[in-house]
Amino acid sequence: MINIKHTIAIIVIAALTAVSGNASVLDSVNVDARLGYVVGGTIPTHMGREIRGINRFDPGLNFMVSLEGSLPLKSNWSIHTGLRYELGSMDVDSRVKNYDIEVVRGDESLAGIFTGNVRIRTTQRRITLPIQAQYDFSPQFKLRGGLFLGWLTNRRFWGWAYDGYLREGTPVGAKIEMGTEPGDRGDFDFDKNMRHMQWGLDVGADWQFTRRWGLFAELTYGFSGLFKSDFHSVQTLRPMYGSLGISYRIK
Amino acid sequence: MDKISYSLKHYFTVVAIAVAMMLLNTSCFGDEPDGCEADIETATLHVANPEAYFFQPTDSIQVVLSTDSVITFAVRGDADVRALSPVFTLSPGATVNPASGSTHDFSQGPVFYTVTSQDGKWQRRYRVNVVPTLITVADTLRFDFEHFELEPASQRYYIWHNTRPDGSLGNDWATANTGYRISMSSALPDAYPTTPLLNGYDGAAVCLRTSDTGPFGKMANKRLAAGNMFLGTFDISIAMSDHLHATRFGIPFTSRPGRFTGYYTYEPGPSVQDFYGNPIAGRTDSADVYAVFYRNHDADGNEVVLYGDNVLTSDLIVAVADMGYVTPTTQWTAWDVEFVYKEEVDEQLLANRGYSLAIVFSSSSAGGEFIGAIGSRLCVDKVRLICTREE
Numbered sequence: 001m002i003n004i005k006h007t008i009a010i011i012v013i014a015a016l017t018a019v020s021g022n023a024s025v026l027d028s029v030n031v032d033a034r035l036g037y038v039v040g041g042t043i044p045t046h047m048g049r050e051i052r053g054i055n056r057f058d059p060g061l062n063f064m065v066s067l068e069g070s071l072p073l074k075s076n077w078s079i080h081t082g083l084r085y086e087l088g089s090m091d092v093d094s095r096v097k098n099y100d101i102e103v104v105r106g107d108e109s110l111a112g113i114f115t116g117n118v119r120i121r122t123t124q125r126r127i128t129l130p131i132q133a134q135y136d137f138s139p140q141f142k143l144r145g146g147l148f149l150g151w152l153t154n155r156r157f158w159g160w161a162y163d164g165y166l167r168e169g170t171p172v173g174a175k176i177e178m179g180t181e182p183g184d185r186g187d188f189d190f191d192k193n194m195r196h197m198q199w200g201l202d203v204g205a206d207w208q209f210t211r212r213w214g215l216f217a218e219l220t221y222g223f224s225g226l227f228k229s230d231f232h233s234v235q236t237l238r239p240m241y242g243s244l245g246i247s248y249r250i251k
Numbered sequence: 252m253d254k255i256s257y258s259l260k261h262y263f264t265v266v267a268i269a270v271a272m273m274l275l276n277t278s279c280f281g282d283e284p285d286g287c288e289a290d291i292e293t294a295t296l297h298v299a300n301p302e303a304y305f306f307q308p309t310d311s312i313q314v315v316l317s318t319d320s321v322i323t324f325a326v327r328g329d330a331d332v333r334a335l336s337p338v339f340t341l342s343p344g345a346t347v348n349p350a351s352g353s354t355h356d357f358s359q360g361p362v363f364y365t366v367t368s369q370d371g372k373w374q375r376r377y378r379v380n381v382v383p384t385l386i387t388v389a390d391t392l393r394f395d396f397e398h399f400e401l402e403p404a405s406q407r408y409y410i411w412h413n414t415r416p417d418g419s420l421g422n423d424w425a426t427a428n429t430g431y432r433i434s435m436s437s438a439l440p441d442a443y444p445t446t447p448l449l450n451g452y453d454g455a456a457v458c459l460r461t462s463d464t465g466p467f468g469k470m471a472n473k474r475l476a477a478g479n480m481f482l483g484t485f486d487i488s489i490a491m492s493d494h495l496h497a498t499r500f501g502i503p504f505t506s507r508p509g510r511f512t513g514y515y516t517y518e519p520g521p522s523v524q525d526f527y528g529n530p531i532a533g534r535t536d537s538a539d540v541y542a543v544f545y546r547n548h549d550a551d552g553n554e555v556v557l558y559g560d561n562v563l564t565s566d567l568i569v570a571v572a573d574m575g576y577v578t579p580t581t582q583w584t585a586w587d588v589e590f591v592y593k594e595e596v597d598e599q600l601l602a603n604r605g606y607s608l609a610i611v612f613s614s615s616s617a618g619g620e621f622i623g624a625i626g627s628r629l630c631v632d633k634v635r636l637i638c639t640r641e642e
Contacts, residue, residue, distance in 0.1 A: 049281035098284050106466030108436050113287065165488070167317075168433075171287035171373045175317035176433060179492035183471035186491075 036245025116164010477618025
């Protein structure tokens with residue numbers, strides 16, 4: 001994690017140094033303003049056998065805005081970076097069996113093995129710095145790949161286990177039925193356990209269909225979990241955002 | 252043009268591979284996991300002549316709580332228990348050894364059964380007793396609260412044992428301590444609502460304190476737990492979803508209760524709060540001290556226990572001894588209340604374990620609606636149930 005942060009910092013510094021050292025290179029920089037529709041927020045690293053089905057999935061209606069630029073290096077290669085502001089959210093309702101869960105409130109917790117339904121909701125606001133290598137297949141088509149560094153300015157993760165039962169502690173612990181209404185079900189709230197910093201893979205594509213206007217697609221997948229490493233109340237989740245949108249060339 | 256289409260194809264291939272790699276292991280559900288539970292859910296004793304074995308037809312089937320690992324069939328005193336074959340229903344996929352339906356001699360004491368979960372990783376051991384029960388008509392039942400211990404599995408809260416007429420220890424007393432553990436997992440044994448008091452009126456007493464249920468309680472609009480103790484069972488499984496039915500008041504009782512006596516202290520907490528936790532000005536908390544004698548089967552022959560919502564109102568109630576207003580006092584104070592009968596006791600039914608008795612203590616009488624004063628403290632000791640023979 002630290003190494004990656006360092007690596008990214010070095011790349012940025014190197015790129016900036018290269019740019020500032022050569023005014024003619026700076027002239028060839030392209031800068032776009034982007035607006036996109038975002039799907040996602042988080043996905044599990046693996047769909048365990050404990051998850052038996054999805055009752056409902058709502059990716060939410062989210063968007064991103066960004067200012068991004070690319071700096072030609074040689075032949076068809078450029079380095080692409082920028083600053084993005086992204087909103088992500090998700091609302092998933094799934095059926096689970098023998099699902100390891102911990103319901104936490106304040107200093108109190110109730111952990112065990114849950115069979116029933118689990119609703120998970122999350123919203124995140126993220127400022128992202130992408131560092132990508134860009135290959136121009138043509139002046140119109142570009143493909144990008146690299147890393148991103150993200151910082152959550154707002155993070156919420158909450159939900160409830162309902163319509164099922166918990167075996168307290170272990171599968172042979174006391175059986176506690178959970179209903180559907182607040183108070184009868186097991187609510188959890190893990191905002192504070194989420195990482196502020198995210199990093200991971202960032203791939204994208206651009207289609208410049210007029211001199212000013214273009215379309216883009218972007219997919220980021222976090223290598224860091226959504227939660228801090230000492231947090232085990234829910235399975236490992238990774239941040240993942242997909243976005244589609246339009247770009248406007250400023251320069 | 253060729254170059255563009257090549258690039259496009261290439262591009263889509265690369266993106267498709269990247270996306271597929273990321274989604275690959277998220278796209279499908281694995282096989283359903285094997286069951287990991289290892290419960291006996293019900294136990295049934297099938298015999299050729301049930302009338303000779305059971306006091307009540309419903310005695311042949313026991314619904315086993317998830318927290319119980321002892322199953323007891325009380326059968327008639329002259330029943331032959333040397334070759335019986337209990338049948339069990341188990342958690343889905345679980346197996347039991349010795350087998351369900353296998354024949355055992357219960358005259359030499361309990362038979363132990365081990366249940367193994369479907370995935371083979373978990374086991375529970377059950378003790379099954381078939382106890383020939385002589386119906387004795389006790390003169391006085393004594394409850395002195397001397398026998399308590401930390402609950403063996405969790406070591407987090409106290410449980411109490413009653414002393415049977417033969418001197419052995421029973422599990423007739425229940426408390427909501429089990430339920431408190433759901434909301435306050437960090438609480439130490441002495442912070443639970445029901446605790447022992449070492450220097451009571453005579454030896455140890457039991458103290459019930461209305462307690463804050465913490466952040467979980469607040470979230471669930473169940474902001475307090477009255478300290479309680481009662482003859483019966485506490486069904487933890489529905490403590491969250493249906494709390495008034497989690498308290499199952501009453502145990503089969505074969506004597507005719509006449510008077511209900513004991514010693515108490517009661518100190519109401521400083522401020523009564525309503526369901527939402529807001530103080531109710533001018534109200535003082537009140538306690539419950541009562542005993543209820545009731546018919547334990549309804550008109551259709553179904554087994555009945557009384558719950559938090561009908562323990563004083565059920566049509567099956569035969570007699571009640573209610574102390575009524577529990578005057579606050581810090582001095583040990585005696586109570587002596589007569590059972591008031593609504594109907595005659597059927598001696599035949601009494602001999603066939605057709606009546607149950609509930610003794611109920613609570614530090615906040617409206618605790619069932621989560622109204623009361625945190626800190627209200629009721630201590631009781633030397634409780635006596637003085638029984639009479641029908642003339």
